[in-house]
Amino acid sequence: MSLAVLEAPAAPIRFATWQAPEAMTPAVSSKPRCSNCHLRELCLPSGMSSSDVTRLDGLMFTRRKVKSAQTLYREGERFQFVYAVRSGTFKSSLTLADGREQVSNFHIAGELMGLDGVAQGNHASSATALEDAEVCAIPYAHLTELAAGSSGTQHLISRLMSREIVREQSLMMLLGSMNAEERLAAFLLNLSKRLKARGYSASEFHLRMTRAEIGSYLGMTLETVSRTFSAFQEQRLLEVDKRHIRIIDPGALARAFEMRVH
Amino acid sequence: MSLAVLEAPAAPIRFATWQAPEAMTPAVSSKPRCSNCHLRELCLPSGMSSSDVTRLDGLMFTRRKVKSAQTLYREGERFQFVYAVRSGTFKSSLTLADGREQVSNFHIAGELMGLDGVAQGNHASSATALEDAEVCAIPYAHLTELAAGSSGTQHLISRLMSREIVREQSLMMLLGSMNAEERLAAFLLNLSKRLKARGYSASEFHLRMTRAEIGSYLGMTLETVSRTFSAFQEQRLLEVDKRHIRIIDPGALARAFEMRVH
C-alpha cells in the first residue's frame, strides 16, 4: 500500500450494476431481511424511518460465516461488498512495508466494514475475524441502486460514512495528544459503551484481541499495553485476568482522559 | 466536544430541503458554475463525466471571502454547507478540554471541508483561514437533492467521503507508527504533491501554518518540529527559512519513511 496522504486525486470510478450473488457466498435457505433482524437498531437501518427500513428489505444480501483468523477481504482486493457484523469480532488492518500490521479498527455486532473501499474501488484495509463470526455481505452496487430511489437510504450511506470520518478524527486526537493510560482508558470505555448498547455488561467483558493488536490500534507497544493494564489494576480501576476485564471504577477511568477531552 | 469513539449510535437526522441563500452570504453578480471553474479537475467535479458536471451546474452555491484567522464554521454549529476552497489555506481543528487545539487537517485550493458534519447534523470540527481565502459554500441539502436525481452525483459524494476515511486512516498510521522525522517528511511530501497538482512548484513553497499547527497535526511539539526542520537542513534535504521551504533532495526525504510504508 501507499500512504493516502501522499496520493494524487483518484481516477474516475464507475460501479457496475449489481448482479446475481457469486458462487463463493453460500446459499441461504430464505432471504434475510433487515426489518426483523435483532441488530436493526444498531446496524445499517439505524435512524431510518420504518418505511425506509421496509424499502431496505428489498436489499439482496447473503450471510456468510467466517472462522477465527480468516480474512473477509484484503487490502487491494476489488471492493464489491460492504459487510455488517452479525456476530463475532473483526479487526481492520493495514500492512506496513516492514511486515508489521497497523490495526485501524475493531468491529463488533451491528457495525459495518469496508466503506473505505468506495474511494478507489479497492479495499484500503483488510478485515480479519478475531473469533468465529458471521456477517451480512451487502453488494455495494446494489445498495447504491437502492439509494437512487430512496433519499432515506442515500442519507443513510452518507451518514454512516461521515460517522466513520468523525470516529477517525477522534482516534487521531487520541493518537496525537494522549499518553498510554489515557489511550487505554479511552479504548476500554469505548468498548464498554458499545457492548452495553448491544445488551452486554458494560463493566465486565472478554477482549477478543491480543495485547499486540490493542497496542497497534492505540499506537503503543504490547509491553506498554500490558504494563498499563497492570497499573490500572494497582490503582483499583480494573480487574484484569488475561483477556477478561472487569471495570471497577468507570468514573475514575473516565476522568483519566476527561482532563484532556471534554 | 466529546470523543466520538466513546459515543453511542446517533439519533435519526433529517435534512431540510434547501431554500434560498441566507442573508449572511454576500450576493454575487452572476451564478458561479463548476463547469468553467479552473479547479474543476481537482474539486467537487473530479472524476465526473462531462454530462454529470453539466448537471452539477444546476447546483446553487455562493462564493464567500474569508479573512485570515477568521473561522468559516465552529464545532457544534449546525451543519448546512459543505465548503470548497477556491483560494487560500484552511485548517480544521478540534478544541481539547485544556484549551489546546488539535489540528486534524489542512485544506488548500480545490479541497472540500465540512463533510464530518453529515454524521450528526453539526460540525464536528472548526475551520479557520490561515490566510485571506475564498470558498464556495454549497448547501448540503441541495447537494443531496441533486444526488437524488443523479447516480453520478451520488457516487461522487460517497467517493469523496470514502476518500476522507482513507486519508484519515493513513494519518492514523502515521501517528501510530512513525517517528518525528518520518512524520515531517510525510507531511512535506504530501503538501508538495498537492501543490504540484495545482500548478505550483513541488520543490519550493511557503508554509501557511505555524510550527505549533504542524506539530499539533503530526502529534509532536512545536519545538520538535523546529528541531526536525533544522535536522533536515543539516542533512541537506531541505533549505528552511522560517516558513519558506525548498526541498533539495526529495528522494532522500521519501526514503525517510518509505522504509516503513511502501
Add this chain to the structure above:
DNA sequence: CGCATCGTTGAGTGAGCTCAATGCATGTGG
C-alpha cells in the same frame, strides 16, 4: 509432549517532552 502463541515483568536507553532563554519580525500607540 513439544512447540508456538500470548502475556507479564524487569532493566536500560533514548526520542521527544517540558521549561527556559533568546532573536527576529511585525504591529501599535505615544
Add this chain to the structure above:
DNA sequence: CCACATGCATTGAGCTCACTCAACGATGCG
C-alpha cells in the same frame, strides 16, 4: 520615529515516558 508588546521560531538543558531487549510462565494446539 521610537519604545514596547506580541507572535513566531530556534536552540539548549534536563527529564521522563514509553521503547527495546530479554527472560520467563501459562495456555493451547497438533
